[in-house]
Amino acid sequence: MIWKYCRLIALFAIIFFWLAAHPSQAADKVNTSYISTTPGSSSVLWVAKDARIFDKHGIDATVIFISGSVRGIQAILAGEIPIGEGGGPGLASARLAGGDVVAIAGNVNVLPYYLVSHSSIKRPEDLRGKIGGTHIAGTTAEFALKVGLKKIGLDPLKDVSLRVIGGAIERMVALQKGIVQFTVVTEAGKAQAERLGYPTVVDMVTLQIPFPQNGIYTSTKLVRENPDLVRRYMRAYIEAIYFYKTHKEDTQRIMRKYSRVEDRRVLDDAWDWHAKFMPEAPYPPAEGYQLVLQDMAEKNPKAAQANVKDYMDTRFIKELEDSGFIKGLYKK
Numbered sequence: 488m489i490w491k492y493c494r495l496i497a498l499f500a501i502i503f504f505w506l507a508a509h510p511s512q513a514a515d516k517v518n519t520s521y522i523s524t525t526p527g528s529s530s531v532l533w534v535a536k537d538a539r540i541f542d543k544h545g546i547d548a549t550v551i552f553i554s555g556s557v558r559g560i561q562a563i564l565a566g567e568i569p570i571g572e573g574g575g576p577g578l579a580s581a582r583l584a585g586g587d588v589v590a591i592a593g594n595v596n597v598l599p600y601y602l603v604s605h606s607s608i609k610r611p612e613d614l615r616g617k618i619g620g621t622h623i624a625g626t627t628a629e630f631a632l633k634v635g636l637k638k639i640g641l642d643p644l645k646d647v648s649l650r651v652i653g654g655a656i657e658r659m660v661a662l663q664k665g666i667v668q669f670t671v672v673t674e675a676g677k678a679q680a681e682r683l684g685y686p687t688v689v690d691m692v693t694l695q696i697p698f699p700q701n702g703i704y705t706s707t708k709l710v711r712e713n714p715d716l717v718r719r720y721m722r723a724y725i726e727a728i729y730f731y732k733t734h735k736e737d738t739q740r741i742m743r744k745y746s747r748v749e750d751r752r753v754l755d756d757a758w759d760w761h762a763k764f765m766p767e768a769p770y771p772p773a774e775g776y777q778l779v780l781q782d783m784a785e786k787n788p789k790a791a792q793a794n795v796k797d798y799m800d801t802r803f804i805k806e807l808e809d810s811g812f813i814k815g816l817y818k819k
Contacts, residue, residue, distance in 0.1 A: 575699025
């Protein structure tokens with residue numbers, strides 16, 4: 488009996504000293520932000536949180552909604568969010584003003600918008616003289632609306648009247664109330680607009696315009712001081728894209744929770760579109776940033792001199808691609 492107790496004491500001692508020598512690694516607490524409640528590109532962060540993918544990679548993430556890509560970038564600049572979502576125009580504006588922010592991923596790299604209108608508008612040219620609902624200056628929605636109008640030969644400053652309304656939900660409400668006669672929406676908004684009888688006037692998706700619609704941004708300071716955190720965040724983010732693409736039902740359940748959208752058609756359309764267009768290796772799009780800078784150069788001479796390579800840091804995605812991490816996910 489005494490020998491049994493001695494063996495137990497020895498075993499506990501071994502376990503104690505092993506734990507002392509190998510302390511458990513506490514997860515890093517990180518505030519991260521998403522910029523849209525519409526089912527779609529922001530859903531990747533919802534998946535990373537609710538499917539416990541952040542946890543898997545040692546990140547205790549608090550996922551916070553910040554409306555609009557500009558405000559998302561501003562939160563990073565203010566240090567409130569160390570790493571989170573934003574859009575290309577917001578990044579370009581911040582960089583041109585001397586802000587410390589850089590793109591490390593590109594979730595949607597084409598302009599994914601549709602210009603929808605009141606049913607009384609039958610042709611694109613009928614938009615002339617009408618009131619359009621837009622987001623605040625510098626957002627991707629605002630940029631997309633200007634691009635869409637230019638594509639059909641209308642001057643956004645002269646041929647129409649643009650009114651700042653807000654996010655996608657607010658713009659759709661304004662269209663329903665007759666406050667505006669047209670606006671821009673993403674895939675989920677297009678399905679809702681069609682259900683309400685609002686036709687698509689311009690399909691910008693078919694034009695395949697390269698554009699940094701939504702991506703992940705951080706500061707060069709964080710990259711320099713804590714590259715391991717950024718690397719693990721990107722591992723989680725890329726794995727969440729894989730989960731999104733391969734677990735439709737689970738992803739839609741998560742999308743329903745965060746977006747509060749119950750319409751199965753809207754959820755199906757949003758999932759189908761993003762599963763198709765989201766890249767497995769989400770590099771930020773150099774051509775898209777160049778397009779943004781070209782547009783800004785009309786008013787800001789600094790944009791014409793900017794080097795688009797300074798706006799992106801692709802090292803983490805390249806590491807994960809070269810190591811076989813990304814291919815390994817899709818072989819499961």
